[in-house]
Amino acid sequence: MGRKVLLFLIVGVLGARYLYIPLPANTEQPWVIMCVETHLKIMSNLMLFAELLGISHYMTSTNFAASFLDTPPTSDENVSVVEATFHNIPVRVYVPKQKTNTLRRGIFYIHGGGYCLGSAGFYNFDHLSRRTAHRLDAVVISTNYRLAPKYHFPAQFEDVYNSLRWFLSEAVLQEYGVDPTRIGVCGDSSGGNSATAVVQQLQHDQDVKVKVKVQALIYPALQTVDFDLPSYRENAHSPILNRWLTLRFMSEYFTTDRSLEKAMTTNQHIPEHAAHLLQFANWSSLLPERFQKGHVYKKPTFGSSTLAKKYPGFLDVRAAPLLADDTQLRGLPQTYVLTCQHDVLRDDGVMYVTRLRNVGVPVTHDHIEDGFHGLISTGLKVGARMENQYINWLSENL
Template identity: 65%
Template sequence: MRKKTILLLTMGSLGAYYVYTPLPNNIEEPWRLMGMIAVSNTITNLFLFAEFLGINHFMNIAMFFIFLIEVPPTSDENVTVTEATFNGIPVRVYVPRRKSETLRRGLFYIHGGGWCLGSAAMLSYDFLSRNTANRLDAVVISTNYRLAPKYHFPIQFEDVYRALSWFLRRDILEKYGVDPERVGVSGDSAGGNLAAAVTQQLLEDPNVKVKLKTQSLIYPALQNLDLDLPSYRENSHFPILPKSLAARYWSEYFTTDRSLEKALLLNQHVPVDSSHLFKFVNWSSLLPEEFKKGHFYNTPTYGSSELAQKYPGFLDVRAAPLLADDTQMRGLPRTHVMTCQYDVLRDDGVMYVTRLRNNGVQVTHTHIEDGFHRAISFLNLKICYRMINQYIDWLRENL
């Protein structure tokens, strides 16, 4: 009996240690979030162990399980949901059922997932698109794109650009009853990266006559030159998106060669002949004091040119929109950037806000003080609905 008691106490203590994750005091519903983190960590560790055993690539295993939380394109009493292809790219289309006397807003949404995971069919993205379409009386196009590790940059960018360019054709907008003067693009995380990148590219494309009215970016990943920002230091081990996972996502976007990931983690991947690019991501001049919080800027440590020669994509403005020069930024549309305090990507978004404002772009910055990465996708947490409300409210006023 005594042995059983000791065993139960030991197992209980180990279980409590595994489940308990210290969280900041201002996090809402901390115990519910802890439980979700414990489940996520368990699954992630199993995937990593399977990869270690050589069963399959970590991202391929994760994507298999993501299929299990996808939902079919089911219409409801408010929104008609269908699937289509835009210039060969599969998309999901959300159209309000109620009749409209005028042309509707149009929103092109790009899912996140580190360029490796996710789809428009995931429950959280279906929920967001469905709610956006209904509450804004808008046509929402939620796009897919080919994913790493099978496909690398610039495939993801090109897929999204092809689908968006197709949607912006006047005959396609007319088909869906969309006002060409009220079209916006949006995305979260890696989707926010792609949204910012394609918006910049559209400015230089004479073949696309319809221009975007807005871009709305939710905790976007906008640069990979410096992974030693204050937000990376403060949230290096924060669950959901620790620095190690962020570096792996960035690396997988360009190659399955893990040497780039290692260099990213050491912040020694940019060659000296690309040193001029650091001025675009120098947080010491681009972050407001509230986000510096006593951090000191480290002079970049340069890496060999070998990685940049093999995988030049990580220095490409289409992969890292913060590398755009000032002339590229000046013509960008009205912008909304949503950042979260407990997110390694926080300072990417804040620096983008600063650079846009410096170049005369109208920007709204919504900072979620108790937010964390992927919070807008956690449908069983209150913060998710608070963020969705703020997101849709901005679109209602600006799109």
């Protein structure tokens, strides 16, 4: 009996240790977040084990598991939902059922998932698109794109950009009753990266006559040159998206060669000939003091040029839009940026806010002090606040 009790206690302690995650004191619904993180941790470890055994690539099996959270394109009492293709790219279209005699606002939405996971039908992206369409009486186009590890940059960017160009054509806007002067491009996480990049490219595309009025970026990933920002240091082990997973996503965007991930982990992936790009992500000059919190800036150690030659995409502004120079940023549309305090990607968004303001672009920055990455439209209280702030801004500015 004594051995059984001891074994029970050991298993209980190990189980509690696995479940318990230290969270900031201001965290709402901490046990819910712990449970979500525990589920994600178990799934991640299973996928890593499968990869170690040579059964399946980590991202391939993770995306397969995530696909069970996809929802069908089901219409409800407020919004009609259908699937279509824009330039051969699958999209999901949300149109309010309420009758109108005027043209509607248009939202082009790009989902997150590190360029490896997710779809427009993923339950929280679907929920956000429905809520946006209903509350704004807007047509929402939620685009898909090819995913890594099967496809790498620039496939994802090209899919999103071609889908957006298709949407902005006069015939398509007329088909869906969208006002060409009231269009916004939005995205979360890696989708925020794509939203930023396509809007930057769009303003120089002479073949597209319709320009977007606003862009809205939800905890966006914006740069690939420095993974030793204060937010990466402080949130290396944060729930939902930790530093290890972020760098795995980042490297998989460009290659399955794990040497790039290894170099990124030690912040030694930038070749010396790309040193001039560091100024665009130098947090010591671009972060407000409250985000620096006594951290000391350390310039990334220059690595071999071999990786940059093999995978030049990680230095491409279409993959790292924070690296755009000031000339490319001037003239961008009114911008909304939402960042979360407990998020490795926090400082990417904050630095972009600074750079846009420096060149005169009007920016609204909502910073969620008790927020974590990936929680918008998840049913948590903090996620509901994020959703409301995002939609309210669109309502007032689009």
